[in-house]
Amino acid sequence: MVKYIFVTGGVLSSVGKGILTSSIGKMLQARGLKPTVVKIDPYVNIDAGTMNPYMHGEVFVTDDGGETDLDLGWYERFLDLSLKQENNLTTGTIYKSVIEKERHGDFLGRCVQIVPHITNEIKNRIRNAAKMVNADIVLTEVGGTVGDIEGLPFLEAIRQMRVEEGYENTFYVHVALVPILDVTGEMKTKPLQHSVNELRRIGIQPDTIVARSPTMIDAEALRKIALFGTIPESAVFCSYNAETVYQVPLILDKQGMGDFICQRLALKCESKDFSAWQQFVDAMIHPEHEVKIALVGKYAGLTDSYVSMTEALRHGGAACKTKVCISYLEAEKYEREPQCIKDLANFDGVFVPYGFGPRGTEGKIAAANYARENDVPFLGICYGFQLAVIEFARNVCGLKDANSTEINPDSPYPVIDLMPEQRGIEIKGATMRLGAHKVVLQKGTLAYSMFGQEEIHERHRHRFEVNLDYLDVLKSNGLCFTGKSSDGRRMETLELPDKYFYFASQFHGEFKSRPGRPSPEYFGFIQACVNKKLGKPKAPIS
Ligand code: GLN
Numbered sequence: 001m002v003k004y005i006f007v008t009g010g011v012l013s014s015v016g017k018g019i020l021t022s023s024i025g026k027m028l029q030a031r032g033l034k035p036t037v038v039k040i041d042p043y044v045n046i047d048a049g050t051m052n053p054y055m056h057g058e059v060f061v062t063d064d065g066g067e068t069d070l071d072l073g074w075y076e077r078f079l080d081l082s083l084k085q086e087n088n089l090t091t092g093t094i095y096k097s098v099i100e101k102e103r104h105g106d107f108l109g110r111c112v113q114i115v116p117h118i119t120n121e122i123k124n125r126i127r128n129a130a131k132m133v134n135a136d137i138v139l140t141e142v143g144g145t146v147g148d149i150e151g152l153p154f155l156e157a158i159r160q161m162r163v164e165e166g167y168e169n170t171f172y173v174h175v176a177l178v179p180i181l182d183v184t185g186e187m188k189t190k191p192l193q194h195s196v197n198e199l200r201r202i203g204i205q206p207d208t209i210v211a212r213s214p215t216m217i218d219a220e221a222l223r224k225i226a227l228f229g230t231i232p233e234s235a236v237f238c239s240y241n242a243e244t245v246y247q248v249p250l251i252l253d254k255q256g257m258g259d260f261i262c263q264r265l266a267l268k269c270e271s272k273d274f275s276a277w278q279q280f281v282d283a284m285i286h287p288e289h290e291v292k293i294a295l296v297g298k299y300a301g302l303t304d305s306y307v308s309m310t311e312a313l314r315h316g317g318a319a320c321k322t323k324v325c326i327s328y329l330e331a332e333k334y335e336r337e338p339q340c341i342k343d344l345a346n347f348d349g350v351f352v353p354y355g356f357g358p359r360g361t362e363g364k365i366a367a368a369n370y371a372r373e374n375d376v377p378f379l380g381i382c383y384g385f386q387l388a389v390i391e392f393a394r395n396v397c398g399l400k401d402a403n404s405t406e407i408n409p410d411s412p413y414p415v416i417d418l419m420p421e422q423r424g425i426e427i428k429g430a431t432m433r434l435g436a437h438k439v440v441l442q443k444g445t446l447a448y449s450m451f452g453q454e455e456i457h458e459r460h461r462h463r464f465e466v467n468l469d470y471l472d473v474l475k476s477n478g479l480c481f482t483g484k485s486s487d488g489r490r491m492e493t494l495e496l497p498d499k500y501f502y503f504a505s506q507f508h509g510e511f512k513s514r515p516g517r518p519s520p521e522y523f524g525f526i527q528a529c530v531n532k533k534l535g536k537p538k539a540p541i542s
């Protein structure tokens with residue numbers, strides 16, 4: 001029998017449901033169980049791909065090319081899973097498929113309604129997530145906050161699942177904020193109580209409540225949450241602020257949450273093993289070195305825009321006992337105040353992330369230029385790769401005003417251009433080059449020495465690429481393209497062998513980075529930053 005755990009949130013969004021869901025999965029996984037995860041996003045978009053990162057944080061890309069909510073990234077990192085597009089449900093996907101069935105005649109003669117047609121579609125998809133991978137448990141996180149209008153059909157669907165799957169196979173977790181008043185230091189549980197009431201109004205009584213608070217809740221707050229939530233005190237847990245989010249499963253397990261869930265769902269598990277996870281957490285919180293990284297980007301005001309990149313840098317740091325301090329710098333600043341570029345001297349490494357459109361690109365090009373000319377370790381990802389090519393074309397090859405046609409369609413030297421298969425595409429949703437594609441690395445290069453194998457599969461999300469017409473001039477001036485697509489026609493990695501560490505990739509290594517198994521390009525970059533700071537010679541290419 002598959003077990004279903006549902007996670008809802010109250011009081012406000014961004015309360016940490018994604019980390020909590022991932023942490024519950026981790027507690028179960030540590031006990032030898034096999035969880036999978038579904039994220040429900042009640043917005044009408046089919047996927048996150050068409051949303052501005054400033055509104056929604058980064059778009060997480062799955063192996064199969066899904067452009068999903070960033071919480072899938074947390075599930076993948078915590079549980080070391082490779083999820084699929086189907087693990088992310090939105091109002092858009094659900095309605096689209098019901099409407100298609102209606103047009104097809106599947107409901108002939110009927111009036112198609114939210115209950116049962118929409119709710120049935122939601123339940124089918126949650127059940128299907130278990131079937132896809134033969135999971136023991138499906139964790140379903142309902143995005144947004146209880147009480148949102150658009151979340152109602154999803155809550156109704158998960159309510160029905162208790163009736164259909166049985167009490168012993170379903171479990172509701174509700175997480176809500178418990179703020180602490182500045183003035184009195186008091187823990188306030190009233191907003192949480194209201195959100196539980198809202199959930200009950202819909203017909204869902206939580207089995208457990210997790211208080212999200214800055215510090216461990218006190219006995220009085222715990223008593224009130226249990227009393228007004230109609231659950232025993234032993235069913236109340238607290239997720240307080242930790243040094244790193246990777247501690248959350250350990251914190252909750254120590255409070256007994258893992259055992260509580262297993263008992264209640266009659267899940268058989270004899271032992272638990274957190275050793276590898278604990279080792280990673282220890283490396284994160286007891287570093288021996290520290291590096292400062294300048295992330296020069298376009299969405300610097302919202303760090304969630306770069307969450308997978310941030311985590312990949314930290315995974316890389318943990319693997320060489322290094323604390324990674326990232327400054328999120330607005331690229332446009334270097335356009336308005338070009339003299340500020342020399343402030344990058346205060347950093348051990350320069351990182352240029354993904355991006356779209358012209359805004360901030362000249363600032364990022366200036367950052368790539370600074371790193372190259374001053375031999376500061378540099379890593380560029382996707383747009384960062386393309387902008388490094390532009391910088392090299394302009395300043396080394398002498399191709400004045402070289403650019404990407406995404407930025408300047410009339411550039412005299414369009415060294416980055418639209419991929420041939422992208423021409424003529426006008427629809428914006430899910431039309432980029434997406435997901436995992438094979439990359440072939442050349443032996444005897446930095447790329448090969450970092451990844452340690454000739455063939456890798458890395459995730460992509462782009463429309464533009466290196467224009468093959470400029471390959472000869474770039475190469476003859478010293479830019480090495482060391483990773484390519486199987487047919488050799490797409491440039492995937494670049495490096496400058498005479499530099500301490502200057503590397504960029506068209507693909508996004510961060511999406512496959514895991515605690516204890518960092519993305520090789522991120523690890524290589526952080527290790528180079530530390531080694532250079534410590535005055536060590538450049539690592540030999542193997
Ligand atoms: N804007 C560039 C492209 O579409 C880079 C995309 C990215 O950084 N993800 O090719």
